[in-house]
Amino acid sequence: MSQERCILTTLTIAFLFYCSGDVSCRILNPVILVPGDGGTQFEAKLDKSSSLHGSCVNKTKDYVSLWLNMKYFLPWKIDCFVENMKLVYNRTTRTTSNTRGVDIRISDFGGTSTVEWLDPSQFFLTSYFYHIVKAMVSWGYKRGVSVRGVPFDFRKAPNEFKELYQKMKALIEETYSINNNTRVILLGHSMGNPTSLYFYNIMTQAWKDKYIEAHVSLAGVWTGAIKPLKLFASGDRLGVVIVKPIKVRAEQRGMPSSAWLMPSDKA
Structure with a gap:
């Protein structure tokens, strides 16, 4: 079944x-x-001064689909996805924010x-x-x-x-x-x-x-899950066969939920 x-x-x-x-x-x-x-679907509006490489879009006039937009999982787009999706962690406030120039909306x-x-x-x-x-x-x-x-x-x-x-x-x-x-x-x-x-x-x-x-x-x-251990260690393609796990590791490591879902809170 x-x-x-x-x-x-x-x-x-x-x-x-x-x-x-x-x-x-x-x-x-x-x-x-x-x-x-x-x-949950994510939309993003971009206003970045630069990107990792030429295939990434720096600016958009409006909000565009980010998660789960399948085109971002193409080999030449996956870096763009990670750059837009990853969070920045503030060790003082213990809170996160989006990457500079990325505004994410959930509708x-x-x-x-x-x-x-x-x-x-x-x-x-x-x-x-x-x-x-x-x-x-x-x-x-x-x-x-x-x-x-x-x-x-x-x-x-x-x-x-x-x-x-x-x-x-x-x-x-x-x-x-x-x-x-x-x-x-x-x-x-x-x-x-x-x-x-x-x-x-x-x-x-x-x-x-x-x-x-x-x-x-x-x-x-x-009681937690084992998969987050793999996310932190090597990344995980999450069933998308064309994605190399190491390519998405930075985004997965930057998600506090990945740590929260580990089997022990000592992580």
Whole structure:
């Protein structure tokens, strides 16, 4: 069974359970999708004075697709991608910022477009939550109303998620309100699960009792993962066969989330 089909089957079983045996499920608990590492579209607007080499674009008039834009994985473009995607770490503040001249934007918070597809062109290899949302719509859910998304900067770790958690709180409360005061189910994938857990831990029990129905965990990274060790050591092509792992190592090493997802916090 493919990973996508396995996830969809798990989700179907979970929601049939919450319908208490009523397949028609007249009152649908609204669902908010919390994506994992790499599970959100990024757009970038460039205003750089220079680049690594001539095939890299220095300036753009508007925001253009960055992650997951497949053209950047071509051998002569991968350096451009790394330069635009990597973070700069401040050892004093213990926070990160984008590379100088790179402004990154994440769109459609509360919608699903930037978590259904990782490339806005909807190239078939970049589908993410699309098939799950498509199935949910067939059950009676409505995009942007009863099924919503939390696209976020997956490069970072919870110490920089203060603004994200404020937006999540407001989104959950709004979703509860526009769905007849029906409690919300959060569905997290991979890194989206510990990211959600940090959010739950800063909220009061009274707030959670009022607004949260359940949390559905898909492939949750609850005790860390081994892959970040490879990201730091040699880089990882993440399934893109034309990419040399060493080419993307600098970008992967610069993501605090790579360290946060290691099996031990002593890293």
